[in-house]
Amino acid sequence: MTETTLTGEQTQALRAWIDVSGQVRALQHEAKQTERLKRLRALAQEHAQAKAALEQHTHTHQEHAKAARDAEDRADDLRERVTRTETKLNDGTGLTSRDLLSLQDEIAGLQSTIETVDLEEMEELEAADAAQAEVEAARTKADEIAEEGRRLQQQRGSEGERIAQELSAHQAERDALLQRLPANLHPRLRMEGDYPAAAVVTTGACGACGNQLSGMSADTYRNLEAGGLLDCDDCGALLLKTV
Numbered sequence: 001m002t003e004t005t006l007t008g009e010q011t012q013a014l015r016a017w018i019d020v021s022g023q024v025r026a027l028q029h030e031a032k033q034t035e036r037l038k039r040l041r042a043l044a045q046e047h048a049q050a051k052a053a054l055e056q057h058t059h060t061h062q063e064h065a066k067a068a069r070d071a072e073d074r075a076d077d078l079r080e081r082v083t084r085t086e087t088k089l090n091d092g093t094g095l096t097s098r099d100l101l102s103l104q105d106e107i108a109g110l111q112s113t114i115e116t117v118d119l120e121e122m123e124e125l126e127a128a129d130a131a132q133a134e135v136e137a138a139r140t141k142a143d144e145i146a147e148e149g150r151r152l153q154q155q156r157g158s159e160g161e162r163i164a165q166e167l168s169a170h171q172a173e174r175d176a177l178l179q180r181l182p183a184n185l186h187p188r189l190r191m192e193g194d195y196p197a198a199a200v201v202t203t204g205a206c207g208a209c210g211n212q213l214s215g216m217s218a219d220t221y222r223n224l225e226a227g228g229l230l231d232c233d234d235c236g237a238l239l240l241k242t243v
């Protein structure tokens with residue numbers, strides 16, 4: 001039980017100290033920038049996914065482009081074979097009519113294969129184009145996410161600076177108020193715990209932890225004169241009676 005009763009001036013100072021402390025705690029919480037950090041982590045993950053998609057689509061594009069080139073090469077080879085066979089056929093030296101028929105069949109077979117391979121090349125080119133469109137989309141998305149991340153980082157930096165400035169101003173104000181209070185209260189007011197070190201009672205509840213005062217504590221608090229102090233049974237906060 002705290003025996004001290006504060007003077008009117010000290011009561012005013014502690015009342016102000018409690019308010020400024022609330023602002024300090026709020027700013028300390030704000031300084032963590034929890035939501036922004038969460039969003040940044042989520043963005044980093046989204047960016048990694050977009051990069052993976054970009055890689056995947058790039059790979060798919062390369063595969064189709066290569067397949068198209070291979071088909072083109074094969075078609076070129078086949079055309080050369082057709083030309084060579086046609087030359088042989090036109091020359092005709094030493095060929096029986098059966099040989100000629102066989103060469104004609106060979107040319108027809110080659111030309112049919114060329115058609116198939118040309119079609120294959122066209123399909124691969126189309127698939128490569130489609131994959132290229134996916135590559136562009138994935139790249140745009142990855143860029144957008146990266147940009148959003150940079151913007152958020154920048155915000156985090158400037159917010160951090162603003163909060164730090166406000167915080168040090170409030171802390172200085174709080175230190176000045178502390179000097180107007182009895183020295184025996186300083187150590188416990190300087191303690192940074194889960195709950196504020198001092199509070200007022202609002203509608204029968206401790207302003208620090210929010211718990212209702214027990215019947216006995218509530219009676220004691222009621223009977224205190226202005227400037228009287230009481231410890232919260234639950235969180236140990238210094239409870240100030242103001243009026």
Ligand SMILES: [Zn+2]
Nearest residue numbers: 206209232235
């Ligand atoms: Zn409490």
